[in-house]
Amino acid sequence: MQTTLSIIKPDAVSKNVIGKVIERFEDAGLKIVASKMIKLDKEIASGFYAEHEGKPFFEKLVNYMISGPVIVQVICGENAILKNRELMGNTDPSKADPGTIRADFADSIDANAVHGSDSEESAKREISYFFKDDELFLR
Numbered sequence: 001m002q003t004t005l006s007i008i009k010p011d012a013v014s015k016n017v018i019g020k021v022i023e024r025f026e027d028a029g030l031k032i033v034a035s036k037m038i039k040l041d042k043e044i045a046s047g048f049y050a051e052h053e054g055k056p057f058f059e060k061l062v063n064y065m066i067s068g069p070v071i072v073q074v075i076c077g078e079n080a081i082l083k084n085r086e087l088m089g090n091t092d093p094s095k096a097d098p099g100t101i102r103a104d105f106a107d108s109i110d111a112n113a114v115h116g117s118d119s120e121e122s123a124k125r126e127i128s129y130f131f132k133d134d135e136l137f138l139r
């Protein structure tokens with residue numbers, strides 16, 4: 001069993017497709033074991049995306065991520081990290097396979113509907129960035 005962090009980004013929240021995104025995870029056999037709706041501020045968003053600091057898209061990314069509420073959630077299941085990434089599709093929705101979350105719900109590489117951890121190491125860091133151990137209802 002593996003856990004991974006998922007964020008439903010401001011564009012997907014404002015399009016009212018939170019449930020549709022979560023349905024993709026549940027239909028793939030993944031379970032939501034922690035979830036909350038929050039509005040990130042500049043410091044929290046910058047810290048979360050620290051690995052991208054200095055890249056040309058960093059400021060736009062941070063400003064976008066604080067533009068509205070997001071859902072942060074922990075997803076659990078066999079191979080959850082890879083499964084989540086497959087369900088999300090390519091970072092750039094124009095390159096994402098049909099049927100993936102980004103192909104179906106995202107508009108651009110910036111407003112790309114969802115974030116998912118890309119490795120076990122980042123999942124560990126990203127989950128603990130938003131949740132305490134006792135906030136995960138592992139089952």
Ligand code: CMP
Pocket residue numbers: 052057061091109110111112114115116
């Ligand atoms: P995410 O998976 O949340 O991780 C970093 C985000 O930066 C990414 O999704 C995109 O929304 C955004 N981004 C914007 N431009 C780029 C780019 N050229 N390469 C990667 N990510 C980008």
